[in-house]
Amino acid sequence: MTTTHAFESSTLSSEESIVEAGTESAVVLDSVRKRYGDVQAVDGISLTIRRGEFFGILGPNGAGKTTLIEIMEGLRQADAGTIEVLGMPPWPRNVALLPRLGLQTQKSAFFARLTAREHLATVAALYGLPATAAGPALKLVGLRGEADKRVGDLSGGQRQRLAIAGALIHEPELVFLDEPTAALDTQARRDLWQVLRELKAQGRTIVYTTHHLDEAEALCDRVAIVVSGAVIALDTPHRLVGAAHVPTRVMVPVGQLSTDQAGALPGVIRVTVEGGSVVLETSTAGATLAAVGDLIGLDEVQTRTATLEDVYLELTGSETRS
Known part of the structure; x- marks a missing residue:
C-alpha cells in the first residue's frame, strides 16, 4: 500500500508539470465513469495525454483498459465525467473526428474474401483516398509480399499487421x-x-x-497502470522504475557459490536457484557485487535491475500475459 501511495504522488507532480508547461492536449479525461451492471469498469479516471505523446495504458485483464479506450474513441458512452479528444467531445459519435483518428481494436473486422491490397483500398476509399494508398500502408507494416493474398488466408500475425495498416492508412x-x-x-x-x-x-x-511490459518500457513516454477501473500509477517508465522497491538480482553460475555463502553476503535479502544460477536478491548491489568479486571474481556474474514489469507486478500483484 505504501508503494502505491508513492506512485500516486509521482503521478500528481507529473500531471501538474504538464499543465504548467501549457502543452496542448490530445485527450483530456475528467472523472470518467462506466458501469456494467454490478461491475464498475471505469471508476472516476482523470488524465491528460499530450499531443505527440506515446502513452501506454497497462493493467490486468478486466481492469477496464478496453472500455476506457472505447470511450476515448467515441465507440462507447461514459456514464459520467467529461471527455475531450483533439478539442472535441467524441460522444455522440463525432463525424468530424473520424478522419483524425486511427483505430486498431482487439477484434478487427476484415473483408476476408478480398486480397490484402483490396482490403486496404476499400478502407482507403472510406476516407476518400485513392486505391494507391494501399501500397505504402502495406510497406509500412511489412506486408508487401502478401499484397495479393486473400485476407482469409493470412496468418493471425499478418492479419494483425493488416489491421494496423488500416488504422494508419489515412495518416491520422x-x-x-x-x-x-x-x-x-x-x-x-x-x-x-x-x-x-x-x-x-x-x-x-x-x-x-x-501486456508486453518490455514493449511499454521501450516505447512509451508515460504509462498509466489501471486496476479495477482506476489509475493506480501514472508517470514515465523511468520514474516508475526508480520509485519501485524492487531488489537488484545478482546471478552467479551454480557451483561457484553455495546458497549458504550467498545468504551470508552483505545486502542479500533472499537466495534462490533458478535456471542454472544462484540468484541473490540485494538492496545494496554495490556491496553485494564487491563481496561476490572477493570470493569468486565477477566472470560470468550477471545483474538484473528493476524493470517496468517488476513495478507492474509489485503494484497489481498479478501476472503478465502475452
Whole structure:
C-alpha cells in the first residue's frame, strides 16, 4: 500500500508539470465513469495525454483498459465525467473526428474474401483516398509480399499487421492501438516498434495498450497502470522504475557459490536457484557485487535491475500475459 501511495504522488507532480508547461492536449479525461451492471469498469479516471505523446495504458485483464479506450474513441458512452479528444467531445459519435483518428481494436473486422491490397483500398476509399494508398500502408507494416493474398488466408500475425495498416492508412493525428502486437512473433514485434517510433517522430499521438511490459518500457513516454477501473500509477517508465522497491538480482553460475555463502553476503535479502544460477536478491548491489568479486571474481556474474514489469507486478500483484 505504501508503494502505491508513492506512485500516486509521482503521478500528481507529473500531471501538474504538464499543465504548467501549457502543452496542448490530445485527450483530456475528467472523472470518467462506466458501469456494467454490478461491475464498475471505469471508476472516476482523470488524465491528460499530450499531443505527440506515446502513452501506454497497462493493467490486468478486466481492469477496464478496453472500455476506457472505447470511450476515448467515441465507440462507447461514459456514464459520467467529461471527455475531450483533439478539442472535441467524441460522444455522440463525432463525424468530424473520424478522419483524425486511427483505430486498431482487439477484434478487427476484415473483408476476408478480398486480397490484402483490396482490403486496404476499400478502407482507403472510406476516407476518400485513392486505391494507391494501399501500397505504402502495406510497406509500412511489412506486408508487401502478401499484397495479393486473400485476407482469409493470412496468418493471425499478418492479419494483425493488416489491421494496423488500416488504422494508419489515412495518416491520422491520433492513433489508438489496442494490444497491436498480441499475435506477432518477436521479430515482427520489433519491426512494429520501429514503425511506431517513426510515427511518433512525425508528431502523431499514440495511445497504446499492451501486456508486453518490455514493449511499454521501450516505447512509451508515460504509462498509466489501471486496476479495477482506476489509475493506480501514472508517470514515465523511468520514474516508475526508480520509485519501485524492487531488489537488484545478482546471478552467479551454480557451483561457484553455495546458497549458504550467498545468504551470508552483505545486502542479500533472499537466495534462490533458478535456471542454472544462484540468484541473490540485494538492496545494496554495490556491496553485494564487491563481496561476490572477493570470493569468486565477477566472470560470468550477471545483474538484473528493476524493470517496468517488476513495478507492474509489485503494484497489481498479478501476472503478465502475452
